[in-house]
Amino acid sequence: MTTGGSGVESAILLQLKGISKNFGAVQALRDVNLDIYAGQVTAFAGDNGAGKSVTVKTISGLWEPDGGEVLWEGRPVHLHSPKDAEALGITTIYQDLALCDNLDIVQNMFLGHEVLRHGILDEGSMEITARDTLKELSVTTIRSIRQPVASLSGGQRQSVAVAKAVMSHAKLVIMDEPTAALGVSQTAQVLALIKRLASNGVGVLMISHNLNDVFSVADRIAILHLGRVVAAGPISEFDSSVVVDYMTTGRSERAHAGVGSDGAGSGNGGGQ
Amino acid sequence: MTSESGGNVQSPTPGAETAAGVDTASETAPALHHDDDAPALDVVAAAPELLADSLGEYVKAWVKRIRNGESGALPIILGLVLIVIIFQVQQSRFLSAGNIVNLLVQAAFFVTLGLGEIFVLILSEIDLSTGFVAGIGATITLALLSPSYGWPWWAAVIVGLLACAAIGAFQGLLITRLHLPSFVVTLASLLGLGGVLIFLFDSFHGAVGGVISLPTSGPLYNLVNGNMSAAASWIVLVAAVGLYALVTISRNARRRARNLSAPPLSITVLTIVVVGVAGALLVVVCNLNRGNLVPLRGVPWVLPLVLLLAVAWTLLLGKTRTGRYMYAIGASPEAARRAGIRVQWIRTVAFTLSAFTAGLGGLVFASRLGSISVGYDGSSYVLYAIAAAVIGGASLFGGYGKAVHALLGGVLIAAVVNGLALIGVGTAGEEIATAVVLLAAVTVDSLVRRRGSTKT
Numbered sequence: 001m002t003t004g005g006s007g008v009e010s011a012i013l014l015q016l017k018g019i020s021k022n023f024g025a026v027q028a029l030r031d032v033n034l035d036i037y038a039g040q041v042t043a044f045a046g047d048n049g050a051g052k053s054v055t056v057k058t059i060s061g062l063w064e065p066d067g068g069e070v071l072w073e074g075r076p077v078h079l080h081s082p083k084d085a086e087a088l089g090i091t092t093i094y095q096d097l098a099l100c101d102n103l104d105i106v107q108n109m110f111l112g113h114e115v116l117r118h119g120i121l122d123e124g125s126m127e128i129t130a131r132d133t134l135k136e137l138s139v140t141t142i143r144s145i146r147q148p149v150a151s152l153s154g155g156q157r158q159s160v161a162v163a164k165a166v167m168s169h170a171k172l173v174i175m176d177e178p179t180a181a182l183g184v185s186q187t188a189q190v191l192a193l194i195k196r197l198a199s200n201g202v203g204v205l206m207i208s209h210n211l212n213d214v215f216s217v218a219d220r221i222a223i224l225h226l227g228r229v230v231a232a233g234p235i236s237e238f239d240s241s242v243v244v245d246y247m248t249t250g251r252s253e254r255a256h257a258g259v260g261s262d263g264a265g266s267g268n269g270g271g272q
Numbered sequence: 273m274t275s276e277s278g279g280n281v282q283s284p285t286p287g288a289e290t291a292a293g294v295d296t297a298s299e300t301a302p303a304l305h306h307d308d309d310a311p312a313l314d315v316v317a318a319a320p321e322l323l324a325d326s327l328g329e330y331v332k333a334w335v336k337r338i339r340n341g342e343s344g345a346l347p348i349i350l351g352l353v354l355i356v357i358i359f360q361v362q363q364s365r366f367l368s369a370g371n372i373v374n375l376l377v378q379a380a381f382f383v384t385l386g387l388g389e390i391f392v393l394i395l396s397e398i399d400l401s402t403g404f405v406a407g408i409g410a411t412i413t414l415a416l417l418s419p420s421y422g423w424p425w426w427a428a429v430i431v432g433l434l435a436c437a438a439i440g441a442f443q444g445l446l447i448t449r450l451h452l453p454s455f456v457v458t459l460a461s462l463l464g465l466g467g468v469l470i471f472l473f474d475s476f477h478g479a480v481g482g483v484i485s486l487p488t489s490g491p492l493y494n495l496v497n498g499n500m501s502a503a504a505s506w507i508v509l510v511a512a513v514g515l516y517a518l519v520t521i522s523r524n525a526r527r528r529a530r531n532l533s534a535p536p537l538s539i540t541v542l543t544i545v546v547v548g549v550a551g552a553l554l555v556v557v558c559n560l561n562r563g564n565l566v567p568l569r570g571v572p573w574v575l576p577l578v579l580l581l582a583v584a585w586t587l588l589l590g591k592t593r594t595g596r597y598m599y600a601i602g603a604s605p606e607a608a609r610r611a612g613i614r615v616q617w618i619r620t621v622a623f624t625l626s627a628f629t630a631g632l633g634g635l636v637f638a639s640r641l642g643s644i645s646v647g648y649d650g651s652s653y654v655l656y657a658i659a660a661a662v663i664g665g666a667s668l669f670g671g672y673g674k675a676v677h678a679l680l681g682g683v684l685i686a687a688v689v690n691g692l693a694l695i696g697v698g699t700a701g702e703e704i705a706t707a708v709v710l711l712a713a714v715t716v717d718s719l720v721r722r723r724g725s726t727k728t
Binding site: 099 | 533591592608612
């Protein structure tokens with residue numbers, strides 16, 4: 001079992017220690033340890049059914065773990081609901097469930113956090129904030145931020161979801177397959193956005209099947225196999241064949257040198 | 273949440289990006305400017321006032337939007353014009369002042385019930401109980417008003433409305449806590465409340481031969497049967513249009529001052545003029561003499577009050593969190609839940625509001641007839657109300673619907689019901705014709721939405 005963290009410059013934002021989760025007789029997570037650093041993109045890889053979603057839902061407060069500990073900035077925390085996670089600064093961007101099609105971009109970005117003036121929605125302020133946030137993230141392909149998100153492309157929708165996370169001052173953004181179903185240039189847009197997010201000091205946990213994406217954007221990687229984290233460390237210590245080995249079999253003959261010597265203080269993090 | 277924009281993203285350090293050591297960093301900016309989507313998509317659903325700066329552009333954008341399937345209120349207005357022409361040709365009395373006022377008063381009941389139904393339709397639910405809820409509320413109020421109880425009118429009205437709201441809240445709790453489908457719960461209510469209505473008539477004193485009459489004086493009777501004086505109606509009209517003009521113009525000026533898009537002044541003025549002319553027409557028609565023996569003129573109080581209710585519910589849906597969350601839940605309950613919205617609470621609120629509004633509709637109904645009887649047909653009325661909302665433009669699939677839809681649909685349903693009665697087709701013909709209108713409206717809605725949708 002590898003544990004990351006010692007000697008890396010950027011701060012550990014979130015630590016999972018020995019998390020387990022059962023669904024009846026099925027043990028979905030077994031003793032999962034995971035460190036997520038501020039200002040870094042941590043890729044979260046694993047085959048279908050490895051437990052990625054369960055882990056993410058645990059972090060985002062949708063499910064409570066049956067055992068283990070969650071540490072947020074060093075302090076143990078209990079996440080009973082999405083509100084708890086949100087209060088800490090954890091935002092999860094789901095593949096397709098993040099946005100309401102009938103609401104426009106501004107309304108979606110502020111959903112659940114509307115700005116009120118005298119009890120009335122303050123559309124002007126929200127629109128300005130949304131516009132500025134999108135501009136800061138260099139999202140310029142959107143014509144009018146008052147159009148319903150139903151009319152947006154997949155990449156634009158992802159951008160809106162990311163902007164929403166940025167606007168909420170999230171410290172940790174969890175992204176579930178952010179580039180699934182996106183075209184080439186849209187994928188590039190979203191990856192650039194993810195990197196910009198990390199360079200602003202935000203910790204990013206990115207679930208992805210796509211190893212190209214993982215290697216182009218991630219600073220660290222954690223690989224799940226059958227509910228266990230079988231390898232974790234700076235991305236530089238992995239190559240794609242090793243990652244595939246871990247994802248499919250839970251071990252890799254090719255990678256004894258690199259993995260596990262995580263404390264090397266590898267400097268390829270994008271953070272401060 | 274925050275008014276200072278995104279504090280932690282102020283300084284994207286280019287150095288850090290390069291440090292990430294990925295070559296896509298350099299192509300970041302151009303890639304983002306590159307619009308790889310079909311540009312037409314962006315224009316499809318955007319309201320014209322968002323993209324147009326001048327009257328000409330606005331009209332062009334509007335035409336484009338209609339062509340793309342976002343037809344808004346156009347089909348219903350065209351349908352209404354068509355129906356009016358057909359009936360007028362058949363029966364020249366249709367557009368007489370007396371019949372227009374009669375029609376609008378009839379519409380007031382359907383509109384009010386429909387206004388309640390809008391809330392649950394937005395949530396992708398349905399409320400089949402509102403017809404009988406309205407009847408029960410009216411029965412309670414009228415019984416309390418009757419000489420055997422002799423309550424003051426306001427107390428009787430409050431108790432009646434509270435009873436309606438309580439029924440709605442109870443249904444909402446059943447639906448949200450026990451996770452029962454709203455169709456089944458409200459269908460059970462439709463059947464059960466019909467029985468409760470009979471029980472109420474049996475147990476209240478004051479019910480004579482299955483009828484509780486409304487004393488012919490007092491505010492409740494005058495709701496429909498009392499008319500505003502000509503002077504009062506003009507003053508109310510001028511005040512309402514003036515207020516509307518003031519609010520829209522100043523809001524648009526404020527938006528422009530903050531560098532936000534706002535419709536061109538010409539459009540705003542045009543809208544205000546249209547609203548003003550429509551209002552003036554209504555006042556003029558209502559102020560024509562429509563009495564047979566004694567002169568009868570003036571705007572029935574119920575008309576401005578129902579309009580006021582529509583405005584209030586428009587503001588609730590459009591300008592408050594509760595309304596915003598209703599639309600969000602209607603489109604995607606899961607997204608709403610993940611945004612931290614208390615989905616079950618909002619749904620309960622919607623059912624409560626639906627029943628409360630139905631209670632208001634019951635008062636309109638009882639005021640119009642001057643009584644309520646044990647034969648009250650709540651199951652037909654609720655279908656008319658749902659038909660009104662859907663014909664007006666609310667969607668049975670959830671996520672869409674405005675107060676104005678109930679308004680337009682209610683008037684159309686009333687026009688059909690009224691016109692058919694006028695040319696004497698009888699109940700059978702009336703119901704068949706209403707069904708045809710409903711089917712036509714839903715078909716148009718479904719076709720238009722399919723064409724307008726950018727997905728699937």
